[in-house]
Amino acid sequence: MKQSKRAKLETKGWKVGSAYEFLDLTAEEAAYVEMKIALSEKLKQRRQTKRMTQAELARLLRSSQSRVAKMEAGDPSVSIDLLVKSLLALGLSKKELGRSIS
Amino acid sequence: MKQSKRAKLETKGWKVGSAYEFLDLTAEEAAYVEMKIALSEKLKQRRQTKRMTQAELARLLRSSQSRVAKMEAGDPSVSIDLLVKSLLALGLSKKELGRSIS
């Protein structure tokens, strides 16, 4: 692992060498969950910026408060598809989306 | 629609005012399919660069040749999730993925 990455993870409270390796995640799996978390955080941030409640966002998305909560929590039952569609519905551009991921 | 976008679409062979509007796509829906197409193309390109057949890629992904074909065709039955996972399996980084999308 590169130093910059290690530092970034540790800053965010991750114990490098514990979670990822304990769960036995491959590089791809790790990248996948990192992307999902990034999108989750973007969604929450975007919602809060617009001063919406989860219930309000759910109504906009024709979904439910519980699913919005799961989206923002990066729940395993939530697909990247749903996160992407939700962010687009909140007005994010493809360019911003691309940036959020990486 | 902005001029730059219109020009870009027309360059690629799209008849502006036909497909999108005929299918009655909202801006979000359009952005979603554009993203999917971008990922599809990236997948095909990546596979061909590695000189793999669809069947070989399918084996790598523990999927099937027919599904790989559908992925590359941007078939509606294929999710962005699957495309993302496949691209990661082919060694694409999050950064490259983000760039591909936008």
Place this chain on the structure above:
DNA sequence: TGAGAGTATGTCGGATATGACATATACTCC
């Protein structure tokens, strides 16, 4: 303390995506 607003978590039936298979089409080489 307790009522109300917002968020989190568990579960479920129905909806959608998945791998697999069969088969079709396209192309090359003989």
Place this chain on the structure above:
DNA sequence: GGAGTATATGTCATATCCGACATACTCTCA
């Protein structure tokens, strides 16, 4: 023309995701 290889298309059963509901937790304010 036909055999071989690669890709495309249609269908199906199962797996996974979804919205919805119930309910739990966490604040804030009076």
